[in-house]
Amino acid sequence: MIPVLIDTDPGIDDALALLLAWGSRELSVEAITTVAGNVPVEVATTNVFRLLALRRPAPPPAVAAGASGPLARALVTSPRYHGEDGLADLPDWPEPARPSVLPDAVALIVDAARRLQRLLTLVALGPLTNLALALKADAGALPLVGRVVAMGGAVDVPGNVTPAAEFNFHVDPEAAHRVLAAGLALDLVPLDATRQAVLPRAGMRAALARAPGPLASRIQAFSERGFRIDHAGGAQGMMLHDPLALAAALDPTLVEWEPVRLAIGGDGETRRAAGEPNCRVARGVDTDRFLRLFLDRLCPAS
Numbered sequence: 001m002i003p004v005l006i007d008t009d010p011g012i013d014d015a016l017a018l019l020l021a022w023g024s025r026e027l028s029v030e031a032i033t034t035v036a037g038n039v040p041v042e043v044a045t046t047n048v049f050r051l052l053a054l055r056r057p058a059p060p061p062a063v064a065a066g067a068s069g070p071l072a073r074a075l076v077t078s079p080r081y082h083g084e085d086g087l088a089d090l091p092d093w094p095e096p097a098r099p100s101v102l103p104d105a106v107a108l109i110v111d112a113a114r115r116l117q118r119l120l121t122l123v124a125l126g127p128l129t130n131l132a133l134a135l136k137a138d139a140g141a142l143p144l145v146g147r148v149v150a151m152g153g154a155v156d157v158p159g160n161v162t163p164a165a166e167f168n169f170h171v172d173p174e175a176a177h178r179v180l181a182a183g184l185a186l187d188l189v190p191l192d193a194t195r196q197a198v199l200p201r202a203g204m205r206a207a208l209a210r211a212p213g214p215l216a217s218r219i220q221a222f223s224e225r226g227f228r229i230d231h232a233g234g235a236q237g238m239m240l241h242d243p244l245a246l247a248a249a250l251d252p253t254l255v256e257w258e259p260v261r262l263a264i265g266g267d268g269e270t271r272r273a274a275g276e277p278n279c280r281v282a283r284g285v286d287t288d289r290f291l292r293l294f295l296d297r298l299c300p301a302s
């Protein structure tokens with residue numbers, strides 16, 4: 001089993017990525033750290049506890065709260081896509097149990113990196129603020145990690161926030177710059193790849209119908225908003241940005257990787273630059289195999 005730490009800002013597709021992780025026997029989800037991005041960090045943390053209460057993974061991961069805003073600019077969130085509460089503004093989420101005091105995400109990331117070293121895969125599904133702060137706190141810790149897989153960037157395709165910038169890198173370009181400059185074993189899963197990971201509504205409905213119950217109903221309910229908005233934008237289904245990054249962490253052969261040197265622009269653009277590669281970028285996706293894996297694991301029959 002691969003021990004993973006997931007840094008996340010749930011978020012509809014972050015939630016689907018967490019469910020995929022909890023349904024994957026190859027992974028041991030050691031810890032989840034939250035970061036401000038799609039929603040403010042307190043809301044992201046509440047959503048992790050909502051999802052834990054819904055899915056009840058065993059053993060439960062450690063949860064830690066992270067940065068409340070980007071390194072050097074004001075937070076931009078994404079309520080239009082994810083809802084004010086990040087999970088589609090459903091009126092009836094049960095109040096989840098949660099500890100009154102949580103560990104600090106940066107300390108948890110540094111500790112996990114030092115303890116597990118090459119064994120650890122770190123999966124980043126939101127702005128890279130916590131990772132940049134972990135580098136600042138202990139520059140030697142993250143370079144010990146076996147793999148860092150991050151969803152972010154738009155290399156040879158248009159962005160989804162500005163004409164050239166993708167949301168996670170647009171929210172905290174300074175953090176993205178520091179992470180790319182740190183000499184990590186970094187695998188980036190940008191929009192170039194995730195726009196190939198489009199889940200048709202009928203596929204999701206059929207998979208959930210095979211495992212009826214409260215988990216399936218809740219996944220259907222919060223996902224519906226993602227389908228609606230992506231359809232309105234012209235897609236043939238919902239784009240599974242964060243689930244693809246999670247899947248690429250558990251099975252790197254689902255995508256083709258290109259070693260690339262990237263520089264980060266002032267708005268979070270990912271530009272090809274001259275020189276030694278500073279990451280690998282996911283390009284071609286085996287979409288059929290990815291969607292099968294995702295739908296098989298999303299919602300186990302109870």
Ligand code: BDR
Nearest residue numbers: 011013014125167168241
């Ligand atoms: C990324 O932005 C967020 O809204 C999604 O959760 C994903 O991590 C896609 O650009």
Ligand code: CA
Nearest residue numbers: 011014125126
């Ligand atoms: Ca996300």
